[in-house]
Amino acid sequence: MLSLRRTAPLVAVLAVLAAALVPVAAGSAAAPAGRRPSGPVGRTAAMPSTDSRLLAGRRIVYSYPGPTPPPAVLQAIREGRAAGVILFGENATSPDQLADAVGRLRQAAAESPVPEPLLLMTDQEGGKVRRLPGAPELSARATAASPDPVAEASRSGAGAGRNLADAGLNVNLAPVVDVYDTPGNFIDHHERSYGQDPFVVGELGSAFLAAQQGLGVAATAKHFPGLGSAARDENTDERPVTLPVPLADLRARGEEPYRAAIAAGVRLVMASWAVYPALDPERPAGLSPTVVQGELRSRLGFRGVTVTDALEAGALAPYGDTGTRAVAAADAGMDLLLCSARDPQQAEDAAAAVAAALDSGRLDRAAFDAALARITALRASLG
Template identity: 35%
Template sequence: MTTLPGDLVEAAGRCLVLGFDGTALPDELKRLADTGLGGVILHTRNVAGRSELRSLTDELRALRPGLLVTVDQEGGGISHLARAGAPETPGNWALGVADDTGLTGAVADALARHLTECGVTVSFAPVADVHRVAANPIVRTRAFGADPVHAARHVTAWIEATLAAGVAPCAKHFPGHGSTTVDSHLGAAVDARDEQVLRETDLLPFRAAVAAGVPLVMTAHVVYPALDPAAPATLSRRILTDLLRTELGFEGVIVTDALEMKAIADGVGEAAAAVAAIGAGADQLIIARPDPGLWLRCRDALVEAMADGRLDPARVVEAARRVDALAERFAQPPPPSHSPVADIGLRAARRAIRWKPLPGPVLDPFVVDLHRPPKPALEWSRTDLVRVLREVMPGTDGVAATRDPVDVADVLRRAQGRPLLIATEDPDLHPWQAAVRTALLAGRPDALLIATGLPDAETEAADGLCVYGRGRANLRAVAEALL
């Protein structure tokens, strides 16, 4: 690595937010903390329990008191701290359906209070994306809705409650990931809509977030040709500096989504992207992959780029100063204050359910739960509806499937003489679910349909039960509705 003054090497270190494996700190992470590491991002793989997690976060701060400890804790199905007893919440779309900003704030408060107990002070939430395209595979129920004004109100409520709890919230994914048809974890994503449409829809929740004082904004690895045809937002000076900084007036920390996502890694590559993102105006780079070699390549790429003139050292120093200012406010968890509202997540999930009331309780049903597998990097475990219903109705039976084949004849045989429930999760995106449902309905037209994701036309036409999420709170609310 090229020799640079130590303060510039430390400034480059401030720009990194690193993920690691297991519940013990890797030696390379400790060494990087000694040379200015900005932060770490926790995942389910780092969590054994609440007390163990607090010991881990205390150990991290002992390495460097200004280290930011962060996590993706959106609620609903995206909860990396479930093993640490995180509150069960229904997810953003369900909160948008309930449409009570006080309720949204109470849910955000409960999640934030739990984070402070665990020693986590930065939450990469809320999702400020607006779900506008039916075929979008990645935002969906993570958004508060499809209407930008509606979403903006709930984004504001989430941010204000999280800040009040002493945790730094983060609005993501700027300038909006809700109108792509590709998941940027998996490939290049493009939003080809014109600039006026982008400004009238996707930018509104981010404007509201800035007005609410959000201290971090996360970038989208999405190309917006109307804004910058040459680069995804993460690498675009036009989007990060001209639009977010200058036009929207954002003065906090701009953090990238994970650089190892394929939209970046399969394009310019992580190390080159690190240089381009900081040059474009980003302040911190998430590298969630637990790969010390990758961490060092990205850090060293920043140092080399400063040494050979491709990256202005003043830009890196500016980024480091923003990170330090954030750490001054949020690196240390605040002391405990009030307790969150008890069972707020379940209360919210109950409020979100939409359904035609049943003539009586549905007891000991046979359940066919059709859903997609967990998304890598976001969902590390998922609970199926059969298991949750069995907790309250031990006589429940059924099958859970994440892909074909489902033995329809066997299901119909086993479900004889008992209520049949058919649950789907976004069958418009996963046609195998619709096919299984159609085959089951041919034999059991009396079956009750349940939508755990966004409901499709068939579920709505049948007055099915819609819960708008797959968090445990959503599925527990299904059990209550049946009873």
């Protein structure tokens, strides 16, 4: 994302099991770099049906500028056309202001036809990447360097959980479980990695997420299958990034912490926008069925919710507008589609494109319903 940048009730558990039993669709190929996909996704003449527009919206995460939720966002929530909202520093200028904003968002959700709570999320990693003041104050690097790293990671996760829950939020887009390879590179420079040993990173990331989720705030492991080899200037928020890591190394280092996170019960996984030629030479991870469905779901066995990084990221410049990107991500197997440019219209455009693709058959209905079931189960399990 644009960074620097209860246990579940029985209905939620049943929904998760139902979703897990639905086969993941193979997913059609997204367009290679420099080309827009052909077919229905590239056309905007056909108006999506009311039903598909509502369903598509339940996979979209909105964002907005400034301290006050705008009418367009509140209306989308009231109509049940939003899965959630991501909050940034500009949306949280003081405790009282944030309480007012979250109250407005929750009230809109209470007026909607959707019974499940709205997903209210932010990036609260610790260290330099914190949208709210307070815990966790230590960065991942500082946590790993502490006398008792596992205990410290657990304290940080509990601190993040309490902080977000007290503010009325229920999803944290953390922890980062990228394993960096070169000191001072993109992830290490910002102190966002627990280290260079994938087993240590997996252990500390799992301690963080387990403590946080024990307090009712869902955690997100990111950025699959790993940004640890990105150079300091290789920021996917800003431009396309290709990471030519050999497949054996990518699986042994980049993906290994996700095994631990999945075993620890992580609720969400965010995919990277980098291209990994060893897996898919043409598409970023979050647009690639090979990465999302092949590696994450089939190979590692993840059954939770997948979430994109920012659909407006510079890394996706060759892949069309926000709507085109949203359809390609959904087709690849991403569940939640994150629009974090603080422009509600981008989210509306993404929802319209996904709805049109659903109506036209560009998106497989069974796969779409399975994604929506996973999101609904997540929402039902949170306060």
